[in-house]
Structures are given as C-alpha cells and as structure tokens.
Amino acid sequence: DYGNFDWVTYLAETNSKAAPAKCFRQWPDPPSNDFKLGMKLEAKDPRNLDSTCIATVVGILGPRLRLRLDGSDNKNDFWRLVDSNEIFPGGHCKAHGGILQPPLGFRMNVSSWPTFQQKILANAYQAPKEVFKKHPQRPSTNHFQVGMKLEAVDKKNPLLICVATVGEVKVDMIYVTFDGWRGAFDYWCRYDSTDIFPVGWCQKSGHPLQPPGNKGLYQAISGSSRVKSKASNSSNISITEPVTPPAPVVNKQSSSMPLPTPPTV
Numbered sequence: 001d002y003g004n005f006d007w008v009t010y011l012a013e014t015n016s017k018a019a020p021a022k023c024f025r026q027w028p029d030p031p032s033n034d035f036k037l038g039m040k041l042e043a044k045d046p047r048n049l050d051s052t053c054i055a056t057v058v059g060i061l062g063p064r065l066r067l068r069l070d071g072s073d074n075k076n077d078f079w080r081l082v083d084s085n086e087i088f089p090g091g092h093c094k095a096h097g098g099i100l101q102p103p104l105g106f107r108m109n110v111s112s113w114p115t116f117q118q119k120i121l122a123n124a125y126q127a128p129k130e131v132f133k134k135h136p137q138r139p140s141t142n143h144f145q146v147g148m149k150l151e152a153v154d155k156k157n158p159l160l161i162c163v164a165t166v167g168e169v170k171v172d173m174i175y176v177t178f179d180g181w182r183g184a185f186d187y188w189c190r191y192d193s194t195d196i197f198p199v200g201w202c203q204k205s206g207h208p209l210q211p212p213g214n215k216g217l218y219q220a221i222s223g224s225s226r227v228k229s230k231a232s233n234s235s236n237i238s239i240t241e242p243v244t245p246p247a248p249v250v251n252k253q254s255s256s257m258p259l260p261t262p263p264t265v
C-alpha cells in the first residue's frame with residue numbers, strides 16, 4: 001500500500017498546509033543514489049559518535065543507505081542519506097589525523113581489530129568519492145508552524161518515512177507527530193534535522209512513504225487519499241483528546257542520536 005498515497009487529496013481532506021521547502025535542511029531536488037550494495041565507506045558510529053568506523057552498504061532506498069558497521073552484528077543497522085555529514089569515503093579518517101575504530105559491540109576481542117581491519121580493507125569494494133553528496137546548509141531560522149505537514153523518519157522504525165504534522169514549535173525545536181498513530185512514535189527534533197522532509201520528497205526521490213495510520217482523528221478520513229480504505233464508518237469518528245507533548249530535550253546531537261529502541265516493524 002506504499003506509493004499510492006496522494007498528498008494533494010490528503011491536504012485538502014485535512015484542510016492543512018505543507019511545510020514549505022525553506023523550512024528544511026534538504027536539497028530542493030533529492031540527491032541521486034549512486035552507491036551500490038556491498039560498497040564500503042567510513043561512518044560515525046551512531047552509538048559512539050566520537051569514533052569513525054568501516055561500514056558496508058547493506059540496503060538502498062531512494063537517497064538513503066542502510067549501513068552496517070564491519071565487525072558489528074546485524075541488529076544495529078542504521079540509515080544515512082547520501083548527503084549525510086556522518087559518512088565519508090575511505091581514507092577520510094586517516095587524512096584528518098584519526099584512526100578507524102572498532103564499532104561499539106565489536107564481535108571479537110579488541111586485540112584482533114588491527115588484523116580484522118586489514119583483512120576487510122585488503123579487498124574492499126570502496127565507495128568512490130563522487131557518490132558522496134554535499135551536505136545541505138541549514139535554514140537560517142526555524143520557519144515551522146504548528147499544523148504544517150511533512151514527511152519524517154520514524155525513529156523507532158528508521159526504515160520508514162511517514163506522513164507527519166508539526167505538533168508544537170519551541171525556539172529551535174519542533175514536535176513531530178505521526179498522523180493516525182498514537183503518540184508513541186512522536187518526537188522532538190531540531191528544525192534543521194535531516195530526518196524530516198518536505199511533502200512530496202518521498203515521491204520525488206523514489207523512497208516509499210508510509211501513509212497515515214488509522215487511529216483517532218484519522219479514522220474519519222476515508223477519502224481518496226487512502227488507497228486501501230477499509231469499509232469506513234462515518235459514525236466512527238472519534239476526536240482524540242489533544243495530547244501535550246513532553247518538553248523538548250535540548251541535545252546538540254539530536255539529529256544523530258543513537259536509536260534507543262529496537263525496530264518494531
């Protein structure tokens with residue numbers, strides 16, 4: 001049921017506006033993804049941002065990469081955009097005076113890291129420099145307004161980019177709420193987070209978009225913006241009580257926080 005969700009109809013049905021492009025730290029045109037499965041690169045360890053590790057592309061979805069740190073397990077994969085400032089071509093770390101580190105949770109004894117690393121890099125399929133795209137500039141200020149629609153990464157299921165609404169705005173922070181889902185997935189992030197995208201980004205970039213869930217207010221919407229509209233019952237309209245979001249946690253690294261909860265998809 002991906003792919004057929006129609007924003008134009010949905011915005012009309014919900015009588016809402018899309019957050020304009022100037023709100024986002026994203027290129028006006030989503031970058032092309034020229035990475036290939038199996039390519040190796042260097043990436044900040046999302047669970048230990050001080051260290052740079054060797055990563056392998058294990059999945060590709062639109063302009064996003066599913067990455068796995070070499071020497072780590074397959075339970076801690078993470079997603080990065082091809083224009084992320086947390087991924088680099090091979091040699092970047094060394095060229096900047098750093099040393100590649102074993103990932104947090106390295107499967108072997110640390111003493112075996114140097115040999116392990118050598119072996120991996122010996123016949124590595126290195127991602128060429130050109131496939132890394134320039135990181136976009138942040139907007140000068142927070143232009144978001146409550147009620148604006150957007151597309152946002154579900155941090156609990158980071159594979160998913162979903163239909164969302166700005167629930168609250170506080171200085172440099174916005175509260176991202178997911179349409180048709182109970183509050184469990186909602187979160188605060190900085191306005192210049194790269195986990196949020198303008199309406200239409202998924203379609204433009206070839207990334208799947210998760211349509212709204214069917215909880216609360218959105219039960220009422222059975223119109224043509226929904227593909228798989230189950231037999232809808234207009235007497236079923238239930239307006240959920242407004243939920244006050246928790247206060248924002250100011251965290252300089254909020255855009256790249258480790259993912260605390262295992263995926264629940």
Ligand code: MLZ
Nearest residue numbers: 154162178181185264265
């Ligand atoms: N498997 C999960 C997906 C939830 C996705 C919510 N996105 C806002 C569930 O059904 O709970």
